Amino acid sequence: MSDALEKAEAAVREASTDTAAVQLAFAAMELAKAAQQQAQTVPQHHQCEHQHKPRRSAGEWLGIACAVCVGGVGIAFASLALAILGGTAAIVVLVLRSMWTDYQRKGR
Structure with missing residues (x-):
């Protein structure tokens, strides 16, 4: 029960x-x-009369985000390439300077 x-x-x-x-x-x-x-x-006279811009859709924001990401990766690779180029140029300059000083000593 x-x-x-x-x-x-x-x-x-x-x-x-x-x-x-x-x-x-x-x-x-x-x-x-x-x-x-x-x-x-609500009275109708309170409505604004100027044109509103249409808002961006989610797809447009996604496209913008992808473009920014791809651009950021591109800038990163470009910076890396410039760093490698600068390092290579510095090594070439040092080697050429060393060769020049050796040539100057042997030439005397």
């Missing part, structure tokens, strides 16, 4: 929580209706 009583109590608790959820849903619907009615009662 206590098992049936526990089941009945659980059913009552579930019904009371369902009722609270339904009441919250109805309250949300009433708030939405009130907000919609309030938006409709």
